[in-house]
Amino acid sequence: MTLKLIKWTQKMKPELIKLCNDVDRSYLTNRMPYPYTEESADWWLDMVSEHDGKDGVFRAIVVDGKIVGNISVEQKADVYCKDGEIGYLLLTDYWSKGIMTEAVCQICNAAFSELDIIRITGLVYAPNIASQRVLEKNGFVREGLQRNAVFKDGKIYDLCLFGKWK
Ligand SMILES: CC(C)(COP(=O)(O)OP(=O)(O)OC[C@H]1O[C@@H](n2cnc3c(N)ncnc32)[C@H](O)[C@@H]1OP(=O)(O)O)[C@@H](O)C(=O)NCCC(=O)NCCS
Incomplete structure (x- = not known):
């Protein structure tokens, strides 16, 4: 298996739309529109081209x-x-193939070298154990828990706060 992080470009729009419509949203914020339309993708790709390398790093995860x-x-x-x-x-x-563990490692290195930041924050809903493991395996420390902070699809979740320092 080969894993690469690559920069988003306009010509990747069809794959972006498919990805965002197919992904499991149970533990994601509602910031990503659903259904994810061509208009959603146009807005996001424009935002990425304006901010990438300035105050953000945005990458597609490419496997094989x-x-x-x-x-x-x-x-x-x-x-x-x-x-x-x-x-x-x-x-x-x-x-569960170790893909996100490696992707988080690579994006943290890119973010600390390209952006003027000294820490990275991860916010994870309490039942999302896999995501918490991914952060812990990358040296993130669990810094706190906000009780009943998330309301998603009619359910209330605690919000786990993770930090990694440069
Ligand atoms: C969360 C997510 C990113 C994990 O990616 P992944 O590539 O499957 O993660 P990895 O394989 O690198 O590592 C997962 C770890 O969690 C563990 N894990 C998975 N499910 C688990 C569960 N239900 N209970 C306990 N541990 C679990 C795995 O065993 C592994 O840990 P290990 O290496 O110590 O065995 C992926 O499931 C996802 O994209 N979910 C939908 C979107 C999302 O939730 N994003 C994160 C928002 S904060």
């Missing part, structure tokens, strides 16, 4: 030549500007 996931670190604003928030998703067929 196929786009199977998405991962990013986005620098925050105001007094939180030395912090970046990590986010990631992977198609269900590719879970």
Whole structure:
């Protein structure tokens, strides 16, 4: 298996649309529109081309030549500007093969070298154990727990706060 992180380009739009419509959203924020339309993809690809390398790093996860996931670190604003928030998703067929553990390793290296940040924050809903493991395996430390912070699909979840320092 070969795993690469590559920059998003306009010509990857059909794969982006398919990925975002197919992914399991149970533990994701509602920021990503559903259904994910051509308009959603146009907006997101424009946003990425404006911010990548300035205050964010955005990469497609490519396994054996196929786009199977998405991962990013986005620098925050105001007094939180030395912090970046990590986010990631992977198609269900590719879970539990160590893919996201490696992708998180690579995006953290890219974020710390390309962005003016000193920490990366990961926010994970309490039942999402796999995601917490991925962060722990990459040296993220569990810094706290916000009780009842998330309301998603009619359910309330605690929010686990993770941090990794440069
Ligand atoms: C969460 C997600 C990113 C994990 O990616 P992945 O490539 O499957 O993760 P990896 O294979 O690198 O590692 C998963 C780890 O969690 C463990 N794990 C998986 N499911 C588990 C479960 N239900 N209970 C306990 N551990 C679990 C695996 O054993 C592995 O740990 P190990 O190496 O110590 O054995 C992927 O499931 C996903 O994209 N989910 C949908 C979107 C999402 O939730 N994004 C994250 C939002 S914070």
